[in-house]
Amino acid sequence: MNKSLMRYLLFSVSLIFCCSCASDYRYMKAIETNTACSSKLSPKLFTTSWYHASVDVVGRHISGLLLIKNMPDSSYRVVFTNEAGVTFFDFGFAGKETFKVYNIISQLNKKPVVQTLRKDFELILGLPFRKGPYQAYALNDEIFFGVRQKKETAYFITNKDCASLRRLELGSARKRKVVVQLNGQQYPTPDKIELVHNTFKMQINLTRFEKDDSAE
């Protein structure tokens, strides 16, 4: 193998390595926080809703019904059942730090599974954004409002003119780990929610439906 080819290969490998290590948030610039915008668009409240839910994890697919219930004390209950009505899990969220498993089938009752679901639903419910302070950043044509978590940062992302909420993200200092896309009607009653993990193959899709009490 001649020297120029070796150099080319080394350059290519280095380039690929550098690209794969490049921070997703590298070009984000801290800016002054527009509190009017952050208070207008932060996803702090979720009204009681029923969703048709599908969860895809490393090639496996589960679907069912998901209830997000806003309780009188401002806590939330998130209950996932299969279509025929058998409960998979029932979680309680009372703020960022208080989490309770009311019910879960043994197959899902593994610490990594519960912790992953907990963090996913905390983000969907907007719990990290209940209290500030928000640090604002500009990146491309978007504004990122970040709230520091233990090892990560939760962001809600708006367009530059603060017209609408675009998505939510959970990321480490360098890596975008979880992205929540919202379609249709937004908070406090989002129509469609798509949560995607970037660090492993997992996706949650929620599509809101109105209860049909005339079905009887």
Place this chain on the structure above:
Amino acid sequence: MPKRVKILFSLILVALICATDVTAQYNGYKPIADLDAFKKKFAVESAKVMSITSDFTQEKTLMALTEKITSSGKFWFKRNNRVRIEYIKPFAYLMIMSGDKMLVRDNDKENKINVKSNKLFQQVNRIMIDCVQGTILDSKDFTSKVFEDDKVYLLEMTPASKSLREFFQTILLTVDKSDYSVKSIEMNEPAGDKAIISFKNKRLNEQVADAVFAL
């Protein structure tokens, strides 16, 4: 799809095949006088059912949250071992079981499952056949008690195995005295939640095309 979830789906199939409409705490019911006679009659009458076409409604109650969700759809059964359950409102969801094969369609996602793929699935399949053949009361998967009022029999089925007890505290079936067909099923979960599936516009032994169960 996780095996346990597949088993759950199958249990629901069993439940739907056996299904009923149950009143809480068995008010108005009395224990059946002659259990052996009932078992024989149930088996004989069930054997006459070659097909079932029915509408159903399903009401899931989350007790602690005082929330209810009602769904509805259509149900078909054709001897032997062919079942189609189609949820129509408020969401679309389809399950077809044909022999050892099963299809689940959720929106655009379709899963085909081989029932023979594990022992638990085979167990569930056996329960289903016991239900259809009217021999569920002899099943080792449940301990059963039978009650009656003037219109229906009430079968209280308590799971014998730990794996079934995780999902169900009891399954209550009501069986119509007029034709020994299942009217409804109530699945009671250990945490207190319940799902009741009730059959309406039930038609027995009508012609049902094989295409209904095409996988």
